[in-house]
Amino acid sequence: MILHEHLRKIERPNRLPSHVLNIGLTGGMGSGKSTVARLLSESGAAVIDLDAIAHELTESNGAAMSEIERVFGRKVLAEDGALNRAVMRELIFGQPHLKERLETIMHPLIFSQAVVQAHLRAQADVLCVVYDIPLLARSHEWQALLDWIVVVDCAEDIRVQRILKRNPQLNIEQIKKIISTQASFSEMQTIADVVLNNSENDVIHLQLKAQLNILVRYIRHFSSSHTT
Numbered sequence: 470m471i472l473h474e475h476l477r478k479i480e481r482p483n484r485l486p487s488h489v490l491n492i493g494l495t496g497g498m499g500s501g502k503s504t505v506a507r508l509l510s511e512s513g514a515a516v517i518d519l520d521a522i523a524h525e526l527t528e529s530n531g532a533a534m535s536e537i538e539r540v541f542g543r544k545v546l547a548e549d550g551a552l553n554r555a556v557m558r559e560l561i562f563g564q565p566h567l568k569e570r571l572e573t574i575m576h577p578l579i580f581s582q583a584v585v586q587a588h589l590r591a592q593a594d595v596l597c598v599v600y601d602i603p604l605l606a607r608s609h610e611w612q613a614l615l616d617w618i619v620v621v622d623c624a625e626d627i628r629v630q631r632i633l634k635r636n637p638q639l640n641i642e643q644i645k646k647i648i649s650t651q652a653s654f655s656e657m658q659t660i661a662d663v664v665l666n667n668s669e670n671d672v673i674h675l676q677l678k679a680q681l682n683i684l685v686r687y688i689r690h691f692s693s694s695h696t697t
C-alpha cells in the first residue's frame with residue numbers, strides 16, 4: 470500500500486454528509502473495488518455503490534429508462550422494459566459519442582441518487598462513507614467532494630482473468646475494449662491519496678486485509694479529530 474505523505478486536508482463543500490469522512494474508491498474494471506468495499510463495510514463503513522445505482526436506474530420503470538428509450542430507441546430495451554445491457558454494451562464501448570450520450574443521461578441521476586443514499590446511510594456510528602465510483606478519475610465534480618481517494622491497483626492481465634471468471638458472458642476482446650475506455654492507472658494515481666495493491670490471487674484476500682487494517686486505523690484517527 471502507498472499512503473501519500475500528506476493525506477488531503479479535510480475541507481469540502483457541504484454536499485455530502487459533513488459529520489463523516491467521505492472516501493472515494495476507484496480502480497480499473499475488475500481491480501477489486503467491490504471486494505475492497507465489502508471488506509470496508511465489514512469494518513463499519515457505509516458503502517454507496519455507483520454501479521448498483523446505475524443498475525437500479527435502468528431496471529424496468531427505472532428513472533433513466535424513458536430518456537434512454539427516447540435517445541437510443543426501443544432496440545436497447547429488453548422485453549420487460551429494462552435496459553438490454555448486452556445491446557447497450559456493444560453500442561457504447563465501440564462508439565465514444567454514444568457512450569457520452571448514455572453518460573449524459575446516467576451520471577447526473579447516479580450522482581443525485583448517491584448523494585441521497587449517503588445522507589440516509591451516514592449514521593453517527595459509521596466508520597466512514599465509501600463511494601465505489603468506477604469513473605472517478607474522469608469526474609472532477611466527485612473528486613472535489615471527497616475527502617480521500619483510494620485507488621485499487623491490479624495488473625491488467627490479472628484483472629482480465631478475474632473478469633472472465635466472474636462474467637463468463639464476456640470475452641477477452643470485449644473486456645479489453647471496456648478497459649481501453651477507462652482512465653489508466655497512472656491517471657488514477659495522480660488523484661490517489663491511498664493506493665491498495667490487489668495483484669495477489671487469493672480468495673480470502675490476505676493481501677488486501679493487511680492494507681485495509683492500516684487504512685481503517687487512519688480512518689479512525691482522522692474521524693475522531695474531524696468535527697464540522
Ligand SMILES: CC(C)(COP(=O)(O)OP(=O)(O)OC[C@H]1O[C@@H](n2cnc3c(N)ncnc32)[C@H](O)[C@@H]1O)[C@@H](O)C(=O)NCCC(=O)NCCS
Pocket residue numbers: 497498499519520523527552553554555557558561568571572575579602603604647650651
Ligand atoms: C453499458 C452498460 C449497460 C453495460 O452493463 P454491464 O451489466 O455489462 O456492466 P456493469 O454496469 O455491471 O459495469 C461493469 C463495469 O464496466 C465498467 N463501466 C460501466 N460503465 C462504464 C462507462 N460508462 N465507461 C467505462 N467503463 C464503464 C465499470 O468498470 C463497471 O464496474 C452499463 O455499464 C452502463 O449502464 N454504463 C453506463 C453507466 C455508467 O457510466 N456507470 C458507471 C458508474 S460511475
Ligand SMILES: Nc1ncnc2c1ncn2[C@@H]1O[C@H](COP(=O)(O)OP(=O)(O)OP(=O)(O)O)[C@@H](O)[C@H]1O
Pocket residue numbers: 496497498499500501502503504505520603631632634635667668669670671672674
Ligand atoms: N485478490 C483476489 N484474488 C482472487 N480473486 C479476486 C481478488 N480480488 C478480487 N477478486 C475477484 O475478482 C473479480 C473482480 O473483483 P471486483 O468485483 O471486486 O472488482 P471491481 O473493481 O469491483 O470490478 P468492476 O469494475 O467490474 O465492478 C471478482 O470476482 C472478485 O471476487
